[in-house]
Amino acid sequence: MAITAFPEQFRWGAATAAHQYEGFTKNQWSRWEAQGHIKSGDSSGAACNWWNIAEEDFQRAKDLHLNALRISLEWSRIEPIQGQWDDAALRRYRSMLEALRNLQIEPLVTLHHFTHPIWFEDMGGFLSPKATEYFERYVTKAVETLGDLCDFWITMNEPNVYAVFGYLIGDFPPGRQGDIRSTLLAQAGMARAHAAAYRAIHRIQPSAKVSWAQHINIFDPANQSSPLDRWSSRQQDLSFNGFFLRAIETGSAEWYIRPFVGDMSMVKQTADYIGLNIYARNTVRFNLSSAGELFGKRETPAGAPLGDPGISANYGEIYPQGILRAAQRVARFRLPIYITENGVADRADRLRPWVIAQAVCAMHDALEEGIDLRGYYHWSLVDNFEWAEGWTMRFGLYALDTETQGRTLRPSGELYAEIARMNGYDEKIHGIARHKM
Ligand code: BGC
Numbered sequence: 543m544a545i546t547a548f549p550e551q552f553r554w555g556a557a558t559a560a561h562q563y564e565g566f567t568k569n570q571w572s573r574w575e576a577q578g579h580i581k582s583g584d585s586s587g588a589a590c591n592w593w594n595i596a597e598e599d600f601q602r603a604k605d606l607h608l609n610a611l612r613i614s615l616e617w618s619r620i621e622p623i624q625g626q627w628d629d630a631a632l633r634r635y636r637s638m639l640e641a642l643r644n645l646q647i648e649p650l651v652t653l654h655h656f657t658h659p660i661w662f663e664d665m666g667g668f669l670s671p672k673a674t675e676y677f678e679r680y681v682t683k684a685v686e687t688l689g690d691l692c693d694f695w696i697t698m699n700e701p702n703v704y705a706v707f708g709y710l711i712g713d714f715p716p717g718r719q720g721d722i723r724s725t726l727l728a729q730a731g732m733a734r735a736h737a738a739a740y741r742a743i744h745r746i747q748p749s750a751k752v753s754w755a756q757h758i759n760i761f762d763p764a765n766q767s768s769p770l771d772r773w774s775s776r777q778q779d780l781s782f783n784g785f786f787l788r789a790i791e792t793g794s795a796e797w798y799i800r801p802f803v804g805d806m807s808m809v810k811q812t813a814d815y816i817g818l819n820i821y822a823r824n825t826v827r828f829n830l831s832s833a834g835e836l837f838g839k840r841e842t843p844a845g846a847p848l849g850d851p852g853i854s855a856n857y858g859e860i861y862p863q864g865i866l867r868a869a870q871r872v873a874r875f876r877l878p879i880y881i882t883e884n885g886v887a888d889r890a891d892r893l894r895p896w897v898i899a900q901a902v903c904a905m906h907d908a909l910e911e912g913i914d915l916r917g918y919y920h921w922s923l924v925d926n927f928e929w930a931e932g933w934t935m936r937f938g939l940y941a942l943d944t945e946t947q948g949r950t951l952r953p954s955g956e957l958y959a960e961i962a963r964m965n966g967y968d969e970k971i972h973g974i975a976r977h978k979m
Pocket of ligand 1: 559562699700703757819883921926927928929937
């Protein structure tokens with residue numbers, strides 16, 4: 543009997559996304575890559591070749607005893623030209639979902655994971671007044687065609703990351719920097735499109751489970767006893783983590799952004815569960831010269847565990863304990879919670895076993911507190927194309943050789959397989975002591 547035993551129905555999964563896995567997609571990100579914006583100079587290319595051989599990796603997930611897999615649909619394949627559906631693409635997604643069903647792996651399907659057709663980007667993406675209508679139409683088509691194989695959906699992946707990197711930092715297309723207004727409007731546009739998709743899915747599948755995936759970065763004051771540090775870390779939290787949570791809970795935005803973002807009342811209570819993507823923590827120090835960042839300077843505490851560096855990015859302190867804190871935070875929604883992503887960039891697998899063990903302990907603590915946590919999707923199954931960092935950052939339970947397409951299971955993959963098989967964790971067997979939360 544495992545010391546930390548999990549409920550019988552618990553989902554042990556891995557998370558993936560279309561552009562990062564399928565290969566040769568034609569969307570706003572492939573154009574961005576072709577324009578030379580990837581810091582490593584890489585492009586996604588064949589990626590993990592899933593358009594041809596996803597089933598081989600589904601079998602690998604099965605070999606790891608996983609009972610769940612998160613994949614995404616590539617809108618630009620399904621509707622490459624506005625209003626024209628590609629039936630062959632939809633058939634390919636059907637065959638992928640059928641393969642998962644045959645392996646008794648439950649699919650969780652994301653409808654927008656950072657990418658969309660170029661025609662949609664060129665009309666302004668989620669800033670366009672037409673965004674909701676077009677997104678809803680695509681979602682309706684996808685769910686009508688695939689709904690007999692899947693009833694578990696994520697409308698949008700990480701609207702906060704999409705908006706901040708696309709309109710404030712500029713690492714993602716459309717590459718705008720410092721455009722605070724568009725950062726807010728993009729999130730508001732995604733929230734309204736999410737709400738329309740939520741209702742459209744429920745019209746087709748009344749019993750569907752629908753939500754979005756919320757990225758939560760933990761912000762703590764650099765100095766707990768400094769009121770200014772506490773204030774600025776709270777501002778970082780509200781502006782980065784808080785937007786969608788608040789919209790779902792109340793159908794509105796913070797009072798000071800309400801005048802910019804328009805009516806959000808339709809967003810209220812459009813979630814059947816909460817999906818959390820948890821990776822990192824930053825400490826925040828009040829700094830008068832960081833006005834553009836709400837007077838907070840983000841830091842990584844000395845000695846904190848760090849993943850592999852990207853070309854210029856520091857993803858912050860790797861903080862699997864954040865799973866418990868984030869789950870506590872959203873428990874008030876009284877909805878089931880899934881950890882829809884958690885992982886670390888770690889080519890040599892020096893940290894990933896520890897991350898997985900701590901994540902499992904954090905989830906067990908949450909369950910002991912009575913929190914309704916239903917599943918964990920490790921990011922990622924195979925090394926993925928990591929957006930602006932290209933192939934420099936490796937997140938896979940399986941290492942990928944991009945030249946040969948060969949896969950090699952990392953030791954952390956063996957550990958995770960054992961946890962999934964036992965449906966629990968025992969530090970005596972697995973040899974990694976739990977971290978004090
Ligand atoms: C995204 C993934 C990404 C992962 C690792 C998440 O923010 O949803 O697409 O690869 O983090 O950085």
